[in-house]
Amino acid sequence: MKTVQARINKQGWKALRDLAADREVSLEALMVDALNDHLLKHKQPPIVQRRTGERGTEGGE
Secondary structure, eight states: OOOOOHHHHHHHHHHHHHHHHHHTHHHHHHHHHHHHHHEEEETTOOOOOOSGGGGGGGTTT
């Protein structure tokens, strides 16, 4: 697994945090969904997966 890091503005962070809370998912789950949507947009298979293991046990989201 690899780690992806992005720097975003405060308004964007709040909007994403609130969206994750509303959907009852993690920010990581939102990011994986977004990355897969971007792959699909460019006619690529949506192959991004969440981490698994001790810190990523909520992989069923």
